Amino acid sequence: MLDAFREYFDFMEQLGRLLEQLTELEKEKTAAVRRDDLLGVDNCMKQEQALSLTLRAMDRKRETLLAGMGLRDVALSGLVQNSPEELRPEARAAAEKLRSRYVLYRSAADVARTTLECNLHQIERLLADEAYAPANRGSIADIRA
Amino acid sequence: MGNLSTFGTFTMARLGIYASQYALNVTGNNISNINTDGYSRQSLDQTSMNYGAADRYQSKYDVRANGGVLATGVNQLRDQYLDIRYRNEMTKVGEMDAKLDGLNQLADIFDEVNKGEDQAGVLEARFNELIQVIETQHQDQNTNQDDIDKIVRSAAEALAIQFNDYAKQLETLTENKIAEFRDELDATNTILTKIRDLNASIRKSEVFGGSALTQRDERNLLIDELSEKIGINVLYETENLGDGVEVEKLKISTSGDPERVLVDGIYAAQLSIAKTTKGYDANGDEVPPKDATVARWETVENENFNLNISELEDAKGNLDPADPNMTKQVFSVQSLGDDASDWDKVKNVVKRLTFDNSGGTTAAQKAEAYEKALNEQYGFTTSGTGGPRFHVSDTEMTDGEKAAGMYVVHFHMGPSGTEYNFVNIDDERVTQLNDTELSGGLQAMRELLTEAGEYSTAATLSRDDLAYDADAATKRGIPYYKAALDTLARKFAEVMNEANTLPDEVVYRTNKAGKFVDETGAVLADQTDRSTYVLREEYSYYDGGALFSNSGNTDDTEGITAANLSISHSWAHGSVHVLQSTQENATSRANDNLAHIIATLTKDHDFVYGSNTTGVTSFKGTFQEMLTDTIAGTLAKDQNITDTMRDNYNTTADELYVDRDAIMGVDLNDEAMNMMQFQKAYSAACRLMTTYDGMLDKLINGTAV
């Protein structure tokens, strides 16, 4: 049983690292959006997709592991309570670390989302305006009054 | 456990309960203050209780436990390194913000991109229109001279009015900026006063053992705010109040070199715009203030907007006995005073000065050396006893003053006292900050108001004999743009007037000796009265003269600026016309001079910094290039750079804010976690109590007596 928990702690560490990777990626994406660097955004998206596949796989592993420990449907917050007495300090540390990484990721993802949404909103407004604004001047008027 | 008494365990449990409770209170306080501006996260200081005193014979096999936990105080979580970094960055942000703000307002005037009809600009378009009417005037063949004048004049007038308008806008901008500078100065002074008062209240609280955390937060916020206005250094010193009582003393000084102290614990200084004393002689002309001919003094605000730091005072107006600024005191001649009380002022002020007393060995020798130095410094005679001069006395001092190297200094008026009795050193002693000592928003505003860039002259650079900013010649504020616009207006007027004027001796009758003569050849009585000159026959058509002047009421071409550029009185009233030709016996449609005017309007000119005689060519190009490339273009580049720099500083400041907040800020998740932790600790301590209770029960009731 202890081994199962230790294995799970290892897994949490891995998951945490993955989240850290994703966090960096989100920051990069935000920066790219701010620069209006579409190629950069595109590149981030591709990496994101790859990482999200890994994340899916890990998620399934998590479910298997938790089931193995008899902790199916127990959330991270319940991990410590459900850990064996002697592993609790370790569990607490692992849970806290994972949680902080998760929070970091969420905040970075939120920033990226806000930035993207704002840009999109403005672009949509512009494109809507453009539909009836014949703004494109082929040539300038005779500038001499 | 040998050193813990039987019931001591209960104490331990109780302490645990107390500590957890305190900790929960602190957490609760943190959570409720999450939105309080400037709130620093607090944490409970806990120490393990240790009975270490009687362990002399401690066996290494003995098992020891400490006696529980003590909550020793509540602390704030702040990282002073990050505070410093953040404030340094905010100084730069404040500086760039103020600078960019000013530059943007200048651009509202000078940036003609996308302005005007068909985006053809404003003043730029006026130039084009003027060239156009002269270029194509010949097409209206029925035009007589008056009609040509009318057309050209109205284009020229539009141009002049635009110049005037720009100058006026610059004037308004300057006024607004000065008002803004004063407001900022007031705001800065308010912050300094508030910090001083907070220092006093924190000190009071500390004397009685409190930690005054709320006041500290408030003070930190104010320091943050101050850092945007002035570059500062913050220092926390310890002040010994005697009897082993030590309290913290906050010292804030400017970050320049030398550092000037703004706040010294419960004392704070105030900033004001420095004053300059100007002297005027009996005719009302300005003369050096120490000149013997001075009849009247006037104290005005310094044109360079140098700042003065007042003496450090506490809330009750008591002076800081250890005022560190005053050792570097500069004192100035302020106003005429001839009553006896002024003597006291002289004495008092100078007495406060510490000085280099290395000259000589005896007190008398030292006094003599100082007297000489002082008189040299202020330009008074250093020999003899006559005339106005300082006299340093070594006999009127207390022992303490002697020890501090202080001497009583008198000021001696000359034998003809009323003639020279001008010196009265101001009551209010101040330290004047020179050009390079300030940074931050206030400095940026000062620079905007004073820097003339390449138009700086030796005189403006060394105003008030204070050290000037070596970079001043590359810093461009409102004066630069004003000078550049004036240069353009003046050059334009000069060139146009010259193109429309022939030398008197060419067009007017002279005799062989070069004297002006009348129709009969008789020499004119008054050779300087131009109204009596008679045109030569071949120039009988001539009606040239100045087209532009410094006022619509005259033909005076002296001192033309953008603000006063006008159509000359004579042109406006038809006695001067645009010269179409400058040839002898010019024919009706000869247009050589119109061609010359166009060539002049479109050719390169040398624009000169400062006055024409001493200046250096600043720019060679057409009038319009001067306008769009040198004036608007320089501004645009400055804006561009400042904007980028502001962004950079802002980004760093944002990052530092987040970093700093990571330490001092409250995070709900964190606190929630803490709450759970402390709650568990509380439960555990309670449990401990029950356990011991059980144990003791066994011991007391379970063992036979």
Place this chain on the structure above:
Amino acid sequence: MSSFRITTNGLYRNYRSNLYKNNAQLSDAMTTVQTSRKFNTYAEDPAAASKAWRLRRAYWRTGDQIDNTNYVISKYESAYTAMAAVVDGDSENRGLDGIISAVEGLSDAAGSARNALGKELIQTAENVVSMMNSKYGEDFIFAASDGANIPFTWSDSGKLLYRGIDVTTPKTAYTSEELGVTKTMLAMEKPLSQTEYDEAHTAGTVTEASYDDYKAAYMTRNKDYESFDAATADYAKVVKYNDAKTSYESEHPGWKFENAVKLNDMAEEITYLDIGLGMQEDDDGKIISGSAFNSAISGLKFLGYGEDANLVMVMKELGEIFSRADPETGAYESTDDRTRASELLDRLHDGIRYSQGQHVQLSADAKYLKTNLSQLETNKAELNTQITETEDLEMADAITEMTWAQYCYNAALRIGTQILSQSLLDYMS
């Protein structure tokens, strides 16, 4: 710099900062698209803005030059048309060609026509003069730079005057520019040489005690000159002028040298017009010829001037001789008339050829101006394109780019929100 702990307020500040930056950026983008300009302030793109001002200035100036060219083309065309009526003739007149062939066709055999031809010549001469006095708008076309005043008039004695000067005044080689004398110089007294001084001093007409004193006094009296040497240099010009005048007036008794010089000056009159040849002045402030167009058309130059060199006067005199001939036989009144007529016939021939040449030149000039005009118009269009390229946004590109951005951002958003599975979210919550 990365933090290990991002607090609630730290996040909030970041949001605010991002929002501000985004809004500022997008507001710039909005202005850009709405004004369809690449930059809206100088500071946005100083280099492009500076270039745009230069281009706009050139564009404006080119417009002025096109106006000027159009004006001068019309003037030249009017001049050409006016001349054509005389040179080529019309329903009422034979034209110069017709006259030439009529005169050349004259033989003694057909002498009887001489009389009528004489009248026609006189008539044609008068026609030519009124043609030369025709106007374009309010200005006399052929008046060179004196468009406001009538160029040709007849004197009471039947002489043709150009601005009051007899066009038959015998020619001189000098122009006033070549002579380089001013009125002041002409009024200058002649400096005496040492020998002349000695004589005059002896005679008592010069009072200065020494030649040096005399020189100093001379300099005071002739203050316009820098030194005695320079005065003599200037005086050399006066001497040269006086020599030229004396020799001219002895060669052509009754004629004034000043008038001959003036005719040369008037034939060379210039009115400058900026038609985009890069009008520029030399260091002395004089327009460099060739950098501006000379739009003055001089009737004097067209008809010729000098002794027997003016077409009108040649026609008129010949006409008068012919008129004096016997109406029946066409015989000349005198042998002098015969000799003179033969001389004048040659002159007439030359004159007409010359005038025809001038006429052709007018049309060549007009053609040149038209080429110039089309060049200017091309320049203007080119400048317009350049201004547009510098200042204006290519909307299609901007929109395509934005549409792509829209697509890209949407995809990024979708992927971003799908990274965390619901079960993980639940687990972490």
